[in-house]
Amino acid sequence: MTDDDERQRLERLSHNLRRRAFIYQTIRDFFNQQGFLEVETPVRSSAIAPEKEIIPIQSEGWFLSTSPELFMKRLLAAGYDRIFQFSHCFRKGERGAYHNPEFSLLEWYRQGVNYEQMMLDTEQIVTATAAALGTGPNLLYRGNTIDLSLPWDRITIADAFQKLAGWDPTIDPDARRFDEDTVLKVVPNLNPHRPAFLIDYPAPMASLARLKPGNPRVAERVELFIGGLELANAYSELINQKEQEIRFREEIAQIKKEQNRVAPMPEKFIKAVANLPECAGIALGMDRLVMLFSNAARIDEVMPFTIDEA
Amino acid sequence: MDISEVRKGSKIMIEGVPYNVEEAEFMKPGKGSAIYRYKLRNLVDGSSTNKTYHSGEKFTGANVNTREGQFLYREGSNFIFMNTDTFEQYTIEETLLGDKSHFLKEGTIVTTMMLEEKPLDITLPIFVELKVTKSDIATKTDTVTAQLKSATLETGYQIDVPTFIKEGDTIKVDTRTGTYVERVVTKK
Numbered sequence: 110m111t112d113d114d115e116r117q118r119l120e121r122l123s124h125n126l127r128r129r130a131f132i133y134q135t136i137r138d139f140f141n142q143q144g145f146l147e148v149e150t151p152v153r154s155s156a157i158a159p160e161k162e163i164i165p166i167q168s169e170g171w172f173l174s175t176s177p178e179l180f181m182k183r184l185l186a187a188g189y190d191r192i193f194q195f196s197h198c199f200r201k202g203e204r205g206a207y208h209n210p211e212f213s214l215l216e217w218y219r220q221g222v223n224y225e226q227m228m229l230d231t232e233q234i235v236t237a238t239a240a241a242l243g244t245g246p247n248l249l250y251r252g253n254t255i256d257l258s259l260p261w262d263r264i265t266i267a268d269a270f271q272k273l274a275g276w277d278p279t280i281d282p283d284a285r286r287f288d289e290d291t292v293l294k295v296v297p298n299l300n301p302h303r304p305a306f307l308i309d310y311p312a313p314m315a316s317l318a319r320l321k322p323g324n325p326r327v328a329e330r331v332e333l334f335i336g337g338l339e340l341a342n343a344y345s346e347l348i349n350q351k352e353q354e355i356r357f358r359e360e361i362a363q364i365k366k367e368q369n370r371v372a373p374m375p376e377k378f379i380k381a382v383a384n385l386p387e388c389a390g391i392a393l394g395m396d397r398l399v400m401l402f403s404n405a406a407r408i409d410e411v412m413p414f415t416i417d418e419a
Numbered sequence: 420m421d422i423s424e425v426r427k428g429s430k431i432m433i434e435g436v437p438y439n440v441e442e443a444e445f446m447k448p449g450k451g452s453a454i455y456r457y458k459l460r461n462l463v464d465g466s467s468t469n470k471t472y473h474s475g476e477k478f479t480g481a482n483v484n485t486r487e488g489q490f491l492y493r494e495g496s497n498f499i500f501m502n503t504d505t506f507e508q509y510t511i512e513e514t515l516l517g518d519k520s521h522f523l524k525e526g527t528i529v530t531t532m533m534l535e536e537k538p539l540d541i542t543l544p545i546f547v548e549l550k551v552t553k554s555d556i557a558t559k560t561d562t563v564t565a566q567l568k569s570a571t572l573e574t575g576y577q578i579d580v581p582t583f584i585k586e587g588d589t590i591k592v593d594t595r596t597g598t599y600v601e602r603v604v605t606k607k
Contacts, residue, residue, distance in 0.1 A: 292448060
């Protein structure tokens, strides 16, 4: 690629990059008005949450952040009750129309609430962003008009899968089939004109979330989908130290067995869970939010330098 | 190679058959395993197929390379070529060449796609010049629209040509369509 090609490419992105900066500013204002503290936590750490399907990138024996979640919870455990962070995260091998191995997450946490509040917060943030951008209640994204008026649908995973994939993963939690049907059957067939929260995931698919009181087959986990984009993932956080340690130990053993990958136990985090108050948190993909508001089909249209240009 | 290293344009072996990855789509639920959807071109028979794979899958790369070759001669159903760099000879079966055999005359330079040392396919020049060895005498003359008649070329290929083409003429043929383009040499 010549210098001229790069200039032209970056000039074409100018509108989306300005929009991106404006969206960041809008969201910062939102959190500041709500009394949240903006924090920054390390990009490199000694241990990350062991997750089988999220492969970390290593840096001189340290792990690049796959999400700031564990640091955010250590702050919560120390009494910080409302915190947010924009951070760069790294996940090995994730490259596609909606993925770049280095990407930006917005995470926020609140003490004393559960995942219901995360859904309310997300509704407010996305609609406030739409209002600030002047898009009105109807957003055009890749040929579909999306009606952002509140409240958005809450659909249980059991209902969505029974209707769109013909089985119930909360009874038979087959992870591989669940992942494939999520991307090939469920998400593409949600109502394209409305945002949707998919709630109450099978318990084995939410290693950091608490189980739903009265229904231990599911965990209080929610994901937001708009226009086919997986935008956010939230939990009512697991605050039982023993249970968290057991779940991590099982995950670490599976990672070793299936991938021969060494995932260390995040000891400092486990220690902090003892002091974790009831709380909920969420991670929202900023690149994808910008894609949604820029009518962008590829993540390449909202970041100046993907891994292919880095 | 691990599936995460497969890109658009990668050449991979699936059940002993080499494929070119023409389109690669990466999909992944944030917490779940990656799904890879490929549009694949079978490098042996040219057919196209779609396949879905999961993370963790391993592939062997297909060691596919190309080389320039000159067609030397035909021996029964075998077509003998010579590598123009090394002067080594290699053979391609008529069945593998399919219709392309109709346009091969001695001396034609082709690009050969090889899997390891095994030829898979050739790419012909877009135009080849072939001599007319047999041609019917036109039955009609003096018409406004161009009339075509059947002719046989030196390779045995049957082609429709304008009525003014005579035995011994050399004509240019488009190998993509197998049709007559123009007369290049008139028999004296």
